Amino acid sequence: MKSSREEQIQKEFEILHKAIVEGNSELLVAEYWKFVYYRVKKLCVKYKVTCEKEDVEELRNEIFLRMLDNDCEKLKKYDPQKGLLLIQWICVIISNTFIDIILRKKDPESLSSKDKKTQFDESPHITDYYEARRHWLTNMSVTNKLAFKEALSSIPAIYAKVISGYMDGKSFENIAEELGKSKIAVQTYKHRAFKKLKSILNS
Amino acid sequence: MPITCLSEEHIAEYIGKSLSAKKENQILEHLKSCEDCRLAIEASELLVFDPELENYDTIDMTEASRIAKSFDPDLIINKNKEIDISHNLKKAFDSFKSKLIQWVETIDYSIMPKELALQPTRNSSSFFCIRTQQQFNQIMTQLYLQKERNDKFTMFASIPMIEDNKKSRLTLMRNDQVVASHLLHSEEQRIGTLSYGKYSFELDKQSRDFEITEKGLYAQ
Numbered sequence A: 001m002k003s004s005r006e007e008q009i010q011k012e013f014e015i016l017h018k019a020i021v022e023g024n025s026e027l028l029v030a031e032y033w034k035f036v037y038y039r040v041k042k043l044c045v046k047y048k049v050t051c052e053k054e055d056v057e058e059l060r061n062e063i064f065l066r067m068l069d070n071d072c073e074k075l076k077k078y079d080p081q082k083g084l085l086l087i088q089w090i091c092v093i094i095s096n097t098f099i100d101i102i103l104r105k106k107d108p109e110s111l112s113s114k115d116k117k118t119q120f121d122e123s124p125h126i127t128d129y130y131e132a133r134r135h136w137l138t139n140m141s142v143t144n145k146l147a148f149k150e151a152l153s154s155i156p157a158i159y160a161k162v163i164s165g166y167m168d169g170k171s172f173e174n175i176a177e178e179l180g181k182s183k184i185a186v187q188t189y190k191h192r193a194f195k196k197l198k199s200i201l202n203s
Numbered sequence B: 001m002p003i004t005c006l007s008e009e010h011i012a013e014y015i016g017k018s019l020s021a022k023k024e025n026q027i028l029e030h031l032k033s034c035e036d037c038r039l040a041i042e043a044s045e046l047l048v049f050d051p052e053l054e055n056y057d058t059i060d061m062t063e064a065s066r067i068a069k070s071f072d073p074d075l076i077i078n079k080n081k082e083i084d085i086s087h088n089l090k091k092a093f094d095s096f097k098s099k100l101i102q103w104v105e106t107i108d109y110s111i112m113p114k115e116l117a118l119q120p121t122r123n124s125s126s127f128f129c130i131r132t133q134q135q136f137n138q139i140m141t142q143l144y145l146q147k148e149r150n151d152k153f154t155m156f157a158s159i160p161m162i163e164d165n166k167k168s169r170l171t172l173m174r175n176d177q178v179v180a181s182h183l184l185h186s187e188e189q190r191i192g193t194l195s196y197g198k199y200s201f202e203l204d205k206q207s208r209d210f211e212i213t214e215k216g217l218y219a220q
Helices: A004-020 A026-046 A053-076 A086-103 A126-138 A142-153 A157-167 A172-179 A183-202 B008-015 B021-033 B035-048 B061-071 B087-095 B161-166
Strands: B098-103 B130-134 B137-139 B142-147 B153-158 B169-174 B177-183 B189-194 B197-203 B206-213 B216-219
Touching: A004 A026, A004 A053, A004 A086, A026 A053, A026 A086, A026 B035, A026 B061, A053 A086, A053 A183, A053 B061, A086 B008, A086 B035, A142 A157, A142 A183, A157 A172, A157 A183, A172 A183, A183 B061, B008 B021, B008 B035, B021 B035, B169 B189, B177 B189
Parallel strands: none
Antiparallel strands: B098 B130, B130 B137, B142 B153, B153 B189, B169 B177, B169 B197, B197 B206, B206 B216
């Protein structure tokens, strides 16, 4: 009989193969959905970040999106020869995403400029990042607004609808209801929309 | 070449202690002056070396499927696309050729299935079934044990027709002696007649033990 570590490795390769080769992330989600949630919470406790349940969920979704984006680019980077299990590699992705979004407080203008690293705020709140970005979007200069509007018109219609709803201050639930999609789908569209807008505005 | 701020791969290599001495020294030098990277390492180590790392709940596949679809609401899977993965990952995938993933258990003290979903074989009595997974494709390699008279049991095996060209070989052993060995195909194939005792079978380099006793079939 195999040892439990061998069984774990085998399970992890099954998950990876299904996600990367078969394009099906069900096993990945089934295995790590709660795992990622509770690791985000752990980091919030460690770094004294105030977070509501919805905020942690949103960050968890962001982490999964990052794992799955670009044909599972981050998952493909997992190297079993480097001494870590897949679950540990996912921990690295979780902590990096957390730090990127929360503690470094990415400049919301990073939509069109290089990311800046800032000092930590005291008692940072997860929503600060998302609110800061929303605030920037709704208070852009005229020139930026024109460029932004043009970029918005060149992305898929559903992405543009999500961004418009987001800028109007609507919650993901509201936008999801209006579009007849799930909340996670709306977050996915938002995530992909920002990526597309970033590449259009940067070019 | 000095390393600028650390990528996730660098962090993983550093934590997994798989760096060369030279690279490790470069990273340590960098960490002396970069607070952000020290933070990145600290946060990663907090999670990676958590004693409760492997203590977590999963969610069921129905919910996982619903969530996964939401992450790619407009997904069109291109099964013929070329997959660009690292050599090490490819090598790792290739090494896991098959896996035995499911026993259908029998009722205690009987060689009868607990689940009635499967149809019994000819004599409408007894069988067990194992689902195997070959090369990460779900292939139902079916193994049946049929109870005959005089406490004998006949073993049958088959694979789906579409997998006929996979050339899976099933080898049945008892006391480290090969009892039977057959290439499987879609037609149900008789493997051998068994009596009470301990057996093992090997399928694509994966093996499992089982025992037939008067009280029933026990999978190990």
